[in-house]
Amino acid sequence: MIQFSEEKLAKVKEIIARYPEGKHKSALIPVLHLAQEEFGGWLDVPVMDYVATLISIKPIEVYEVATFYSMFNMKPVGKYVLEVCQTGPCMVSGSDKIISHIKNKLGIDAGETTEDGLFTLKPAECLGACGYAPMMQLGKHFREHLTTEKVDAIIEELRAAAKN
Amino acid sequence: MKLLLENAHVEGIRYYEAYRKTGGYRAVEKALKMTPDELVEEVKKSGLRGRGGAGFPTGMKWSFLAKPEGVPRHLVVNADESEPGTFKDRYLMEFLPHLFIEGMIISSFALGSNTSYVYIRGEYAWIPDILEQAIAEAKANGWLGKNILGTGFDCEIYVHRGAGAYICGEETALIESLEGKRGNPRIKPPFPAIQGVWMRPTVVNNVETIAAVVPIINMGGEEYGKIGVGRSTGTKLMSACGNLKRPGVYEIPFDLSVEDFIYGDEWCQGIANGKKLKACIPGGSSVPILPANLLLKTAKGETRYMNYESLSDGGFATGSMLGSGGFIVLDEDQCVVRHTMSLARFYKHESCGQCSPCREGTGWMYRILKKIEYGQGTMADIDLLWDIQRRIEGNTICPLGDAAAWPVAAAIRHFRDEFEWHILNPEESQTRNYGLAHYADPLEIVVA
Numbered sequence: 310m311i312q313f314s315e316e317k318l319a320k321v322k323e324i325i326a327r328y329p330e331g332k333h334k335s336a337l338i339p340v341l342h343l344a345q346e347e348f349g350g351w352l353d354v355p356v357m358d359y360v361a362t363l364i365s366i367k368p369i370e371v372y373e374v375a376t377f378y379s380m381f382n383m384k385p386v387g388k389y390v391l392e393v394c395q396t397g398p399c400m401v402s403g404s405d406k407i408i409s410h411i412k413n414k415l416g417i418d419a420g421e422t423t424e425d426g427l428f429t430l431k432p433a434e435c436l437g438a439c440g441y442a443p444m445m446q447l448g449k450h451f452r453e454h455l456t457t458e459k460v461d462a463i464i465e466e467l468r469a470a471a472k473n
Numbered sequence: 474m475k476l477l478l479e480n481a482h483v484e485g486i487r488y489y490e491a492y493r494k495t496g497g498y499r500a501v502e503k504a505l506k507m508t509p510d511e512l513v514e515e516v517k518k519s520g521l522r523g524r525g526g527a528g529f530p531t532g533m534k535w536s537f538l539a540k541p542e543g544v545p546r547h548l549v550v551n552a553d554e555s556e557p558g559t560f561k562d563r564y565l566m567e568f569l570p571h572l573f574i575e576g577m578i579i580s581s582f583a584l585g586s587n588t589s590y591v592y593i594r595g596e597y598a599w600i601p602d603i604l605e606q607a608i609a610e611a612k613a614n615g616w617l618g619k620n621i622l623g624t625g626f627d628c629e630i631y632v633h634r635g636a637g638a639y640i641c642g643e644e645t646a647l648i649e650s651l652e653g654k655r656g657n658p659r660i661k662p663p664f665p666a667i668q669g670v671w672m673r674p675t676v677v678n679n680v681e682t683i684a685a686v687v688p689i690i691n692m693g694g695e696e697y698g699k700i701g702v703g704r705s706t707g708t709k710l711m712s713a714c715g716n717l718k719r720p721g722v723y724e725i726p727f728d729l730s731v732e733d734f735i736y737g738d739e740w741c742q743g744i745a746n747g748k749k750l751k752a753c754i755p756g757g758s759s760v761p762i763l764p765a766n767l768l769l770k771t772a773k774g775e776t777r778y779m780n781y782e783s784l785s786d787g788g789f790a791t792g793s794m795l796g797s798g799g800f801i802v803l804d805e806d807q808c809v810v811r812h813t814m815s816l817a818r819f820y821k822h823e824s825c826g827q828c829s830p831c832r833e834g835t836g837w838m839y840r841i842l843k844k845i846e847y848g849q850g851t852m853a854d855i856d857l858l859w860d861i862q863r864r865i866e867g868n869t870i871c872p873l874g875d876a877a878a879w880p881v882a883a884a885i886r887h888f889r890d891e892f893e894w895h896i897l898n899p900e901e902s903q904t905r906n907y908g909l910a911h912y913a914d915p916l917e918i919v920v921a
Contacts, residue, residue: 327631327633329545329588329671332652332671334652334653334654335633335651335652335653336653337653338595338633338634338635338636338650338653339633339634341636342595342634342636364653366653370653373654373655374653374654374655377638377655377656377825378595378635378636378637378638378656379636379637379638379822380595380596380636380637381636381637395815395818396557396758396815396816396818396819397557397558397754397758397801397812397815397816397819398557398558398714398715398799398801400811400812400815401715401716401801401803401804401807401812402714402715402716433596434557434639434818434819434822434823435555435556435557435558435639435758435819436596437554437555437559437560437563437594437596437597438560438563439557439558439559439560439712439714439715439720439799439801440560440712440713440714440720440721440722441560441720442714446596446598448598449598449599450598450599
């Protein structure tokens with residue numbers, strides 16, 4: 310059953326109230342973020358349909374937006390999504406090496422998820438941390454000044470966190 | 474002289490108490506005693522130019538705002554910072570949120586916006602919490618909300634998260650996105666000042682621009698206008714990255730030379746690992762790349778400075794742009810072909826797909842560059858690349874087309890022999906880089 314908790318529904322209401330009367334469609338992207346967090350890290354069609362009813366817009370209006378923005382995942386992802394920046398400034402600072410290290414270590418290619426469902430590698434375009442490159446986004450936060458050793462430590466840290 | 478980051482290292486400056494102690498919100502007190510028109514006049518006098526990249530005079534942008542009777546107006550701050558090489562707004566919002574909010578309150582009053590929005594890129598996922606905390610503190614202390622300081626002015630600020638789209642940094646795409654749609658830029662006119670978000674008059678300004686309003690009001694527009702060089706007034710935040718010894722966010726005076734910025738102890742401290750400077754993109758990935766010799770000196774042999782005029786001296790033939798202040802440095806070990814390919818992939822990924830020259834052209838450029846980078850290019854490919862970029866530039870609804878074309882054009886213009894070397898040495902180019910070649914020495918530049 311796809312259904313937000315009372316607390317999340319209150320949050321949706323609060324978000325809709327940020328915009329003028331009748332402009333509730335503006336709440337779409339913030340609510341899609343909530344839905345992705347809540348329902349498994351990606352936006353399945355029933356989830357998008359649920360968001361459409363919450364905001365009183367047509368499902369197609371949700372699909373066309375969800376598919377446009379790169380942060381919304383249109384297929385299942387692992388528990389942890391390693392979004393490694395590969396754009397120019399990160400590239401000159403060694404992001405290629407970081408990406409291939411992750412591929413080798415986890416045995417997955419870009420866009421794939423490990424068999425245990427823990428990790429997805431998602432090479433990303435510029436995330437705004439160019440001075441602290443190479444870097445990756447991990448959930449809400451950035452991990453910066455990456456080295457292969459740091460990546461190993463992050464993977465261990467996440468494996469340990471997943472066990473608890 | 475620091476106007477924005479002066480107090481960046483004061484303990485607890487992220488919170489209200491410490492910010493207020495350093496003189497925070499004094500500018501709001503002063504501004505709310507003035508009329509909105511007087512405030513617009515102060516910003517005009519300051520000569521402040523938009524810090525997002527285009528450098529359009531802020532006061533003039535403000536004065537274009539339509540004020541039809543009974544129609545609400547909005548200030549929308551562009552915090553969608555996505556131009557590769559740029560991370561200065563992130564620094565401002567993360568460490569000096571109250572400075573930014575103070576600037577927003579003054580600007581909202583000047584523009585008559587009772588509900589203002591911060592459109593922040595979705596990936597800066599932890600920053601909305603910081604901003605919302607600052608907004609709540611400002612509200613609790615009477616700087617936001619109803620009847621601010623008894624003036625009858627009401628103002629609310631909301632933070633709106635995007636979801637990963639470079640194009641939403643373009644102001645009409647940002648407006649579409651804020652309306653809950655795909656980030657497809659609108660055809661202009663009408664400009665946002667007439668019909669912006671929800672078809673209401675709207676001003677869209679960059680984070681740094683809005684923060685700069687605080688020192689402008691504190692010292693007066695005329696005094697602010699005296700700081701800097703020519704039409705580059707005030708100070709600028711630069712985000713320096715790439716192969717530098719000390720990358721980071723710096724507030725620079727406009728009379729700083731490029732050489733001092735790269736090598737000075739106070740600034741980036743030179744190239745990392747004792748390497749040599751090969752090239753630099755001084756204002757975010759969209760602006761032309763320059764080889765070291767043209768970066769440090771203009772084609773006329775004059776020292777180049779870190780300001781709007783000096784960096785663009787020579788036009789695109791021998792100059793570049795200050796742009797957003799994203800200063801990307803490449804050392805002698807970097808491959809210009811590979812770097813250009815990486816940027817081309819970025820623009821291909823970020824094209825919204827509305828206009829065919831950009832939608833198709835960015836993909837063609839990426840694929841040709843990839844072919845050359847991996848040793849499968851032909852000489853004709855270089856001319857084809859040139860031809861494609863030329864046909865994208867100026868033929869799209871928004872400037873993303875230009876932004877994708879310029880880096881390719883400049884790379885070929887200044888580094889053509891590196892492209893040719895890749896093509897002539899398909900195997901060798903896979904095992905080593907072209908290096909500095911003759912770029913270390915001043916080139917004979919023909920000035921038109």
